[in-house]
Amino acid sequence: MRVLITNDDGIASPGLQALVGAFDPVGETFVVAPERERSATGHAITLHKPLRAHGVAIPGSAARAWATNGTPADCVALGIIELLPAKPEVVLSGINVGPNVARDLTYSGTVSGAMEGAIFGVPSIAVSVGSFRNPTFSVAAAFAVELARAILLHGLPEDTLLNVNVPNLPPDRIAGVAITRQSAKRFISRMEKRVDPRGRTYYWLTGDPSPVEDLEGTDTWALTHNHISVTPITLDMTDDRAAAAMRTWDLAWRPVSGA
Numbered sequence: 001m002r003v004l005i006t007n008d009d010g011i012a013s014p015g016l017q018a019l020v021g022a023f024d025p026v027g028e029t030f031v032v033a034p035e036r037e038r039s040a041t042g043h044a045i046t047l048h049k050p051l052r053a054h055g056v057a058i059p060g061s062a063a064r065a066w067a068t069n070g071t072p073a074d075c076v077a078l079g080i081i082e083l084l085p086a087k088p089e090v091v092l093s094g095i096n097v098g099p100n101v102a103r104d105l106t107y108s109g110t111v112s113g114a115m116e117g118a119i120f121g122v123p124s125i126a127v128s129v130g131s132f133r134n135p136t137f138s139v140a141a142a143f144a145v146e147l148a149r150a151i152l153l154h155g156l157p158e159d160t161l162l163n164v165n166v167p168n169l170p171p172d173r174i175a176g177v178a179i180t181r182q183s184a185k186r187f188i189s190r191m192e193k194r195v196d197p198r199g200r201t202y203y204w205l206t207g208d209p210s211p212v213e214d215l216e217g218t219d220t221w222a223l224t225h226n227h228i229s230v231t232p233i234t235l236d237m238t239d240d241r242a243a244a245a246m247r248t249w250d251l252a253w254r255p256v257s258g259a
């Protein structure tokens with residue numbers, strides 16, 4: 001299988017290298033990834049300055065690889081439109097260090113890398129490991145290969161991509177695979193207000209997870225119950241329930257007379 005791999009932790013991330021290592025034996029692997037960390041850049045793209053890519057070597061891999069000054073979404077677009085010899089069959093984004101669950105998806109560069117693949121009509125998977133501390137990648141990398149094979153076998157609906165989160169556990173402690181939905185759990189954000197050495201105030205965004213119980217069947221629930229979480233998400237952001245309700249509002253455009 002022809003695979004395009006990106007991430008948002010940067011091309012030197014061990015999570016990306018683990019993913020490349022897992023796909024090397026099963027496919028033709030191409031890497032287009034940011035030259036530095038671009039976590040929490042969401043679906044940003046580069047329009048107002050040049051986008052540059054230079055070839056790099058991934059240790060221990062035959063994969064062709066490019067580092068770019070762009071975002072994960074830029075990397076996927078550049079790879080598909082320009083750098084790869086043919087359209088990839090699967091786009092992988094990750095393995096991210098730290099979970100991408102609940103409201104994180106809106107901010108995640110990892111998820112947006114996969115989302116860009118879906119925009120190009122390529123089946124795409126975002127993969128994250130559930131811990132920032134001492135992350136291990138072997139389970140996530142092996143599962144990503146299995147999932148990519150399953151996608152090639154079964155296909156995915158148009159506009160659908162998969163967001164995968166893997167508990168940071170040894171293989172024998174993984175309880176199973178759960179097809180989940182995105183949790184509504186959010187961070188309680190706060191701004192740390194500090195003073196710099198020149199006497200000026202600055203702010204640093206931080207926060208803690210809300211103390212809300214994880215609902216069964218959600219991505220956060222799966223991780224806390226040692227399950228690999230697979231959430232199918234879609235590019236279509238339309239809220240059909242709200243649209244149906246709003247059609248009863250009798251909204252109309254009434255031109256102001258004389259205007």
Ligand code: MN
Pocket residue numbers: 008009038039040096097110
């Ligand atoms: Mn990241």
